[in-house]
Amino acid sequence: MLSFDEAYTAAIATFKFLVLCSYEKKRLPVAVMDGQGFRTISLVGLRQPCIHVEFFAVPNALVLAHRPGSVLVELISVLTGKRSQVSEREGSKSSQQPAWFNYTDSHEFMERVRVGMPPLIICVACNGGIQGKEASEVIPETADEIAESVHAAYEAGAVMVHIHARDPKNLTLGARETATWREVLRKVRQHCPEIIINATTGASPAMSMEERSSSLAAGPELASLNLAPDMSKFRLKERRPPLLFPRPPLEIDECTPYTYGQIHQFAAEMKQRGIKPELEVYHPGCAWVIDYLIENHLLEKPYWIQTVMGYQTGSFPTVDNILQLLKEFPDQTLWLCSAIGAFQLPLTTFATLMGGHVRVGLEDNVYFSRGRKAVSNAELVQRTVRIAHELNRPVATPAQAREMLGVRSEPSQY
């Protein structure tokens, strides 16, 4: 093993490029330094070559895999330092700007394209509360499965996780007790020391408002807050043995009947517990409720608002409809975009190029491409990271995301 100085001097002297890889299983190359500066990149194919070596030399390049505690970590930090200096020169405007901006203002968009978009917050929606292994065997259901699946996604670049805990007595149902929630959150935290934990209060249609709020007492850092009654009709696949808790196919035709009073109560409990609400926007009418919550002092800036695209009965999942939703956002909003099924990929890419943030994962979409299921939450996150790198958009670290969101820098403990 080379010392830091030796490594760095040798690298600079010998190679035209330094390629930084993450150390974890996937060993994604994440950055390149060359004569023209430091930049994040999208190089996925180098994974395998880096499995057994710390350094992997190819003509004109030095490929480095970092491991916590090794000198390579320091090398990265030095390079990161250089990166900051570069930023000061080139991107000074960007670093002085807040993460939020008016996404539909032409001048603000143009300015951000020129100086650089803020780091991308990637949220993994790991499992959802409606469908489970009958839809895709890799959807995590138990606390252990969730923790493991989220860990891989975290390694891949997710800095936030949106969780639906399940009832251990029947994994096809949502958790209704705080103890169940706490067990899931504890295990996730154990595997992902810095991830931002975001719990659902949406749960499933059949649940009471009290049962929905069982997640809040478990102490997540964020929680989803639905802003409108929801009506939908769909079919759930049969769940067959050997899956646990088999059941026949189900035809669902439901309405979740929210009122202003109930939404108020959820928001008030979140405020009292120090949990940041993630506001779920399905159609432009939800803007009335955002106004209501602001007028009632139930929200803190910056607002964190998700455009949830593709659900019945929200706006159709198109770019124009998203712009229309953004237009109604209050000032100082960070926008998170999710979309179901085949719309996840194009619309989260759209959010990435627009300066918004993205949610991907198996809750919303079990396919990687037409006819080919995703093998893990991590696989969907990896693609998001690659696309961000192609678009020269930095991916937020947990610390950056916490600062951008105004969430405590100390991760929650359970």
Add this chain to the structure above:
Amino acid sequence: MLSFDEAYTAAIATFKFLVLCSYEKKRLPVAVMDGQGFRTISLVGLRQPCIHVEFFAVPNALVLAHRPGSVLVELISVLTGKRSQVSEREGSKSSQQPAWFNYTDSHEFMERVRVGMPPLIICVACNGGIQGKEASEVIPETADEIAESVHAAYEAGAVMVHIHARDPKNLTLGARETATWREVLRKVRQHCPEIIINATTGASPAMSMEERSSSLAAGPELASLNLAPDMSKFRLKERRPPLLFPRPPLEIDECTPYTYGQIHQFAAEMKQRGIKPELEVYHPGCAWVIDYLIENHLLEKPYWIQTVMGYQTGSFPTVDNILQLLKEFPDQTLWLCSAIGAFQLPLTTFATLMGGHVRVGLEDNVYFSRGRKAVSNAELVQRTVRIAHELNRPVATPAQAREMLGVRSEPSQY
């Protein structure tokens, strides 16, 4: 009384203008014929002068009030005939085109501006089911009041009425029995021989789905069909004596929890009874339900879709949001626009200039201008007619409206 020939010859020979007034109480001047052709106009003040005379001469003008059965009716029909000839020359494209068009297509809009918009269908929403005389003493509640108020609006130019029947045992509540509905519809028909009768199924939040459908068995020609669950929070004024059925002020915080199944059932019953549904669109997400209804063969063309602007939790009442709703409409749709409170006036005017159709009336708005309540449904309809005339938009007759909508030409009987 002059014969037709005498009247017409004298008119042409003597006067520079012929001004046609409607004969009914309001005696609105509705058209002018002069050397430059026939055109509809907006002159309100001339009403009273025409009460006692058939001809009223002012310098250089002949003002005619028509009365069914008199020669003046024939004079009008002759003038109307001239108007048709003018239309054939100038507006032949217009007369060959269907009433519906793609409202957000630039070329179609430009073409319609050039050749003339289709006749404007004016629907009067006479009372609504939420507030009554405590909000404005001119809101009609009983069957007789409704019939009288609608009659005046019909005389003023409304060709469709949207009705909420009330429970005679408690006029602050919606009717839950078909007999009650039939009584209201019968009286309206008695006063307004050709008006198109449109009954609510929206009723009030506290009502069951069965109670809501009590209107359908009474046999309206159209009925409203809500396309989404609705959530709202508002205050109802105290209803004080001497008003009947007094009650304290009410704080309402409600959700009407529709499902696809329930909407399907309403639409199926309407189809079976030959009632045309008026599709109530609050936000772009309602387009999912329109697709659903079309796929399930529950609708007939042309569709009749209302953009309902200003309700919680619909899109904010702005022009841009209406355009966004229109964009999702299916082909062959006639668009009706309503908006509550202060938005009724600008947004129905917008619909008028765009080629859509409008709903005005006390259900949606009890004010004529800031600080000045409307004195009747008719007053709001009269303003709509004046604006249409200013915009050179003809106002549809009942027969025209029935043909445009595909509703039976024979008015319903009770």
Add this chain to the structure above:
Amino acid sequence: MLSFDEAYTAAIATFKFLVLCSYEKKRLPVAVMDGQGFRTISLVGLRQPCIHVEFFAVPNALVLAHRPGSVLVELISVLTGKRSQVSEREGSKSSQQPAWFNYTDSHEFMERVRVGMPPLIICVACNGGIQGKEASEVIPETADEIAESVHAAYEAGAVMVHIHARDPKNLTLGARETATWREVLRKVRQHCPEIIINATTGASPAMSMEERSSSLAAGPELASLNLAPDMSKFRLKERRPPLLFPRPPLEIDECTPYTYGQIHQFAAEMKQRGIKPELEVYHPGCAWVIDYLIENHLLEKPYWIQTVMGYQTGSFPTVDNILQLLKEFPDQTLWLCSAIGAFQLPLTTFATLMGGHVRVGLEDNVYFSRGRKAVSNAELVQRTVRIAHELNRPVATPAQAREMLGVRSEPSQY
């Protein structure tokens, strides 16, 4: 003749309504006073016209025609005084707000609808530089004709005039000399003591940049400033005797080739002379030039920007395209809307309901309705005023318009 007190007391005591009519042939009613207050209705022309009849009684109403110097003028002023008091009570929020707002922001639009739109500035584009009496015999060409036509429009409610002076040696050509311009402006001022005078620099395609700026030295209060090169192809009708300066029909296929440098020069001369530029926007690309002018300190707030709809090669004349133009406007802009031909009526009505300002007149449109030519600039202005009144939008006085625009309160003198 009754005295004022007698007239007023008699009116209040006897009649349910007071209806004010203009005196001219048409005797258009312009205002009503009843138990619920004073409000203007459709027609304003009351200024000069009301010459021979004083009272015109009909059952339940007193119809008044006013004549300058008579007691009826005072009656009007009393009624107007009542109106002001009403305004002070109801419209307090409105009066504290600036005239400009962000037209495409939902919350700002909704607020303005609720509290009342700012007074409407009506600009009359009296003649234009392209077509003359061969297109409509009422287009004014000579200085005297212009002054007379503008005077009638001013009486009808126009507070600004946009003028194209003509070369007296050939009235089919634009004026190229400052003396010619000054003569026109002088006569207009003579007839219209307070009107805001706005001169073109657009002139006609064949003119040099120097010739275009001949209007500036004559000292208008505003001047148009084109923001983009313009390309168009059209046919000018034959100009036949007895019209002066006859010529054959002309096929025009032209491009007016502006550069940033030339636009800079026009703006700099206007700034130096204290002339406020009216920025002519044809398509969204003109926003680059507005940015340029602001960055070069050539503009003062509030900006006065005209969306010019319907010209080749601007955005198609649709509502959606106007919204798109407005979206790019800088803060603190007053929006003026014009549109050619059949689009003048619907699109200026749209601007009226949106809180923008309007330009009407024979330059842009010689028709009143399909097949019927406008008889004067005043007729088009009168309709605009009627529509504003129907929409409860006050019409700006010259003093109000000068304050809103930041133009000197002392009218220019020549």
Add this chain to the structure above:
Amino acid sequence: MLSFDEAYTAAIATFKFLVLCSYEKKRLPVAVMDGQGFRTISLVGLRQPCIHVEFFAVPNALVLAHRPGSVLVELISVLTGKRSQVSEREGSKSSQQPAWFNYTDSHEFMERVRVGMPPLIICVACNGGIQGKEASEVIPETADEIAESVHAAYEAGAVMVHIHARDPKNLTLGARETATWREVLRKVRQHCPEIIINATTGASPAMSMEERSSSLAAGPELASLNLAPDMSKFRLKERRPPLLFPRPPLEIDECTPYTYGQIHQFAAEMKQRGIKPELEVYHPGCAWVIDYLIENHLLEKPYWIQTVMGYQTGSFPTVDNILQLLKEFPDQTLWLCSAIGAFQLPLTTFATLMGGHVRVGLEDNVYFSRGRKAVSNAELVQRTVRIAHELNRPVATPAQAREMLGVRSEPSQY
């Protein structure tokens, strides 16, 4: 070297994945085949490992680099065949649909997302006519440089090239003679047997209309057709020795004054020569000219329209403005998107996810990321290909692009 059968059998038997790389210098991995089917991918990092080997084995994968004429080409074609079969099963709807669709129709967009977007046509704008090596030394100027640079971009995935030939006597000026143009086109064809050749008629502001059309006589397959006069102001860098034809920095303040007549003439010449026009749209006003050309029978379907974003004086380079341009497109249009500078990356990515087509290259943008210049046209094309692959969008082959565009399948010869 293995035979095809040996290679394929060995691959299938031994490895979990087959990774296909392109053979050329860059050796981009372009596809993976595994148990779940064939899909295109974005793996760039494997380049170097594949330089010297035909096969490069890593655990569980077989990495193949193909070389024209080797068995690996056949292996690829076999795999491509499998891909087609997959497509027939999964994407049958997609293959039955035309390449064009209504990009702003929600239902059409949603349908295309579900069934798969048409293949992506990548056009490389290799050099432009305004700036040269003084801006980036890798901008090709001579015929040989152009041919070489385009060849690399073609290998990377570009199927169309947009070319500005230069005057060999002064490479800072555009070519004005057909012979010069033909020399460039001949060399490009020599290096890129199937590429679609698209020549400018835009040239540079100082050029006459006749000089601009010198490219047409050289026989390109497409040619650009500007649809509006253009005004811009910018600075060209100094061109210093050792660059040929040095010149001082230049301040440009220009207007290119097109007329309808000139555009008509260009279009007519293209039609006569069988050259498909690429319609250059800068702002929505250009839609007038498209209407004009269609009415004058100068265009053939499908139309090929480019939204040119970021130029003065076009619409600001935002997503919303692009949607507004698309809204005005005629039916049966294929949309190509270009954008200058920092906007090239986000806006061409936007077009990729929307189902449009993209133009990238050094004409519009000399940077790869902030502060780091692109090393070649090919590098920009490679990124576009990687992004398309991430978005599961197939990249069009020359044959596919020719069919989609309605361009002769036989490449032009010189």
